[in-house]
Amino acid sequence: MSHDQLFSCVSRRTLLSTLAVFAMLPETLMSAVAQTVTGDPLPSWNDGVAKRSIFNFVTAVTREGSPDFVPAPQRIATFDNDGTLWCEYPMYVQLAFALDRVKTMAPLHPEWKDKQPFKAVLDGDMKALAGTGERGLVEMVLVTHAGMTTEEFSGIVTDWLAAARHPRFKRPYTELVYQPMLEVLAYLRANGFKTFIVSGGGIEFMRPWSERIYGVPPEQVVGSSIKTRFEMRQGRPELFRLPEVNFVDDKVGKPVGINSSIGRRPIAAFGNSDGDLEMLQWTTMSGGLRLGLIVHHTDSEREYAYDRTAEFGKLDKALDAAIENKWTVVDMKKDWKVIFPPSH
Amino acid sequence: MSHDQLFSCVSRRTLLSTLAVFAMLPETLMSAVAQTVTGDPLPSWNDGVAKRSIFNFVTAVTREGSPDFVPAPQRIATFDNDGTLWCEYPMYVQLAFALDRVKTMAPLHPEWKDKQPFKAVLDGDMKALAGTGERGLVEMVLVTHAGMTTEEFSGIVTDWLAAARHPRFKRPYTELVYQPMLEVLAYLRANGFKTFIVSGGGIEFMRPWSERIYGVPPEQVVGSSIKTRFEMRQGRPELFRLPEVNFVDDKVGKPVGINSSIGRRPIAAFGNSDGDLEMLQWTTMSGGLRLGLIVHHTDSEREYAYDRTAEFGKLDKALDAAIENKWTVVDMKKDWKVIFPPSH
Numbered sequence: 141m142s143h144d145q146l147f148s149c150v151s152r153r154t155l156l157s158t159l160a161v162f163a164m165l166p167e168t169l170m171s172a173v174a175q176t177v178t179g180d181p182l183p184s185w186n187d188g189v190a191k192r193s194i195f196n197f198v199t200a201v202t203r204e205g206s207p208d209f210v211p212a213p214q215r216i217a218t219f220d221n222d223g224t225l226w227c228e229y230p231m232y233v234q235l236a237f238a239l240d241r242v243k244t245m246a247p248l249h250p251e252w253k254d255k256q257p258f259k260a261v262l263d264g265d266m267k268a269l270a271g272t273g274e275r276g277l278v279e280m281v282l283v284t285h286a287g288m289t290t291e292e293f294s295g296i297v298t299d300w301l302a303a304a305r306h307p308r309f310k311r312p313y314t315e316l317v318y319q320p321m322l323e324v325l326a327y328l329r330a331n332g333f334k335t336f337i338v339s340g341g342g343i344e345f346m347r348p349w350s351e352r353i354y355g356v357p358p359e360q361v362v363g364s365s366i367k368t369r370f371e372m373r374q375g376r377p378e379l380f381r382l383p384e385v386n387f388v389d390d391k392v393g394k395p396v397g398i399n400s401s402i403g404r405r406p407i408a409a410f411g412n413s414d415g416d417l418e419m420l421q422w423t424t425m426s427g428g429l430r431l432g433l434i435v436h437h438t439d440s441e442r443e444y445a446y447d448r449t450a451e452f453g454k455l456d457k458a459l460d461a462a463i464e465n466k467w468t469v470v471d472m473k474k475d476w477k478v479i480f481p482p483s484h
Numbered sequence: 485m486s487h488d489q490l491f492s493c494v495s496r497r498t499l500l501s502t503l504a505v506f507a508m509l510p511e512t513l514m515s516a517v518a519q520t521v522t523g524d525p526l527p528s529w530n531d532g533v534a535k536r537s538i539f540n541f542v543t544a545v546t547r548e549g550s551p552d553f554v555p556a557p558q559r560i561a562t563f564d565n566d567g568t569l570w571c572e573y574p575m576y577v578q579l580a581f582a583l584d585r586v587k588t589m590a591p592l593h594p595e596w597k598d599k600q601p602f603k604a605v606l607d608g609d610m611k612a613l614a615g616t617g618e619r620g621l622v623e624m625v626l627v628t629h630a631g632m633t634t635e636e637f638s639g640i641v642t643d644w645l646a647a648a649r650h651p652r653f654k655r656p657y658t659e660l661v662y663q664p665m666l667e668v669l670a671y672l673r674a675n676g677f678k679t680f681i682v683s684g685g686g687i688e689f690m691r692p693w694s695e696r697i698y699g700v701p702p703e704q705v706v707g708s709s710i711k712t713r714f715e716m717r718q719g720r721p722e723l724f725r726l727p728e729v730n731f732v733d734d735k736v737g738k739p740v741g742i743n744s745s746i747g748r749r750p751i752a753a754f755g756n757s758d759g760d761l762e763m764l765q766w767t768t769m770s771g772g773l774r775l776g777l778i779v780h781h782t783d784s785e786r787e788y789a790y791d792r793t794a795e796f797g798k799l800d801k802a803l804d805a806a807i808e809n810k811w812t813v814v815d816m817k818k819d820w821k822v823i824f825p826p827s828h
């Protein structure tokens with residue numbers, strides 16, 4: 141048992157005891173006890189409209205007898221990943237992974253020296269890579285993400301993440317997650333929510349570490365995927381990853397993915413870009429008190445600042461929709477005391 | 485709040501208190517307490533090899549310090565639905581639904597009187613319907629299952645199930661679930677398992693009632709699906725069901741569906757037909773103590789008897805594989821004291 145597992149067991153036991161004590165107390169006492177026991181569940185958030193909107197929403201949907209009360213099994217919250225839970229600049233982490241994979245695989249593919257999009261990657265020419273367009277990028281992703289079993293791919297991702305460092309912050313990517321959002325995930329779960337990741341990124345790229353880093357188990361991760369094929373090989377059942385797109389969990393794909401994998405409408409959704417617009421619409425525009433929240437990247441000193449004209453994580457239509465629909469817009473610079481968890 | 489919801493809230497609270505008490509007791513006391521508190525968790529099972537194999541497996545994987553111990557988050561159990569959790573004779577319930585839908589929709593489609601496969605359905609000629617082959621059946625399913633929003637379809641299924649009765653047992657289909665299997669579901673959950681349905685049937689056909697009947701929430705249901713499309717209509721976000729197959733969650737599709745929706749390998753799998761063979765292989769043939777179980781329909785008096793030559797739920801290859809791989813084979817007639825829960 142690793143330290144992480146041990147820690148998570150201990151917390152679960154503590155949590156269970158705490159929950160049971162709550163269950164035996166009269167309802168009026170419960171919130172007082174919760175305050176005393178946990179203090180401020182969002183300590184990395186400055187007081188302000190954004191923080192209050194989260195508190196108000198959770199209080200309203202969890203208080204029995206409230207007109208906005210939602211029974212626990214229906215408390216589904218969905219979180220985008222890139223730019224909402226972890227840093228997506230200077231490029232999507234999965235893109236950095238794919239570029240490194242091309243370099244690792246290159247010795248087995250001498251023809252790549254003269255063949256796009258691989259030539260551009262090997263030359264370190266990002267402009268030429270962008271010039272190969274969506275077709276070039278998809279080809280690169282398929283070649284680097286297929287051709288192995290699901291278990292092998294999980295190992296490749298885990299090994300890469302252990303070794304790779306962010307070019308600016310010089311830390312593992314899995315440490316460049318947003319501390320204030322980790323607190324939101326934990327706060328929602330402590331209030332009976334089930335938290336899901338709903339990302340345009342690859343589902344199998346997130347699952348090997350989502351439980352350890354976010355407390356979100358693999359079965360609560362929704363993402364883009366390639367096709368797989370079941371085969372018995374030498375008496376062992378295996379799933380092989382095929383170079384064929386299965387599902388793109390972005391934009392209009394997000395409500396489709398949510399319906400397909402979760403099967404009920406979330407009551408809270410968290411995003412940061414136009415890729416999250418439809419998920420926010422699907423979540424909030426269906427009657428009842430709902431929470432839509434957008435992380436606005438406004439902090440070039442501690443992280444990055446980008447929105448309407450961004451290359452990754454463009455936030456334009458969804459920013460207009462946020463005002464129109466009264467979604468919470470988080471101003472990273474003003475609302476967050478810290479961005480990342482302390483280094484360990 | 486319905487009676488069902490109220491009941492499930494009360495049980496959840498009771499369960500939480502009980503679990504917390506367990507968590508505070510020394511491990512050696514825990515199993516004794518469990519015995520005393522719960523008695524026999526599988527009271528509808530006769531003593532025998534099948535019942536013992538379930539007990540032995542659960543004891544081995546949940547006892548800390550046991551060489552076969554599996555941490556709770558990895559305790560994933562998957563259950564086929566048709567023929568494993570509920571009755572699939574004289575035909576799949578979803579097929580009965582589709583036939584009724586054709587009759588309901590017929591007045592809007594005068595052309596069906598002369599067009600297969602619809603003519604066969606309207607004439608009540610099952611032989612002619614079978615003669616239209618897979619193509620005819622798929623066309624009938626698509627026409628009856630598409631062309632509405634996901635919410636509308638959920639309502640249609642719920643209304644139909646409330647009114648429809650099984651031709652032989654004269655009871656609602658949702659009462660024709662196997663009492664011994666309901667006990668297995670509850671027993672596994674009480675031991676930290678997460679229970680999933682993995683069915684060849686339509687995912688949206690099961691989700692409206694899986695939580696109420698099986699205690700399995702929509703997000704833990706995996707099944708076959710048609711495509712959906714997100715659209716804003718009159719300011720409302722909707723998902724429309726399209727007449728196009730998306731995924732067939734049967735045979736080699738089951739491990740694919742499990743990987744796609746759950747993202748980790750189950751440690752226990754329950755099926756009844758050759759459609760479950762690959763799920764059982766994927767679950768049990770990967771090292772470590774695993775439980776594979778097949779429900780063998782041997783009871784023509786209390787239910788139905790069928791296996792190697794059956795029209796629905798054919799059990800041939802998987803029966804041979806069960807012997808070879810030491811999966812548990814349940815003899816319905818001998819192993820189960822009752823088949824269905826009492827009428828209410």
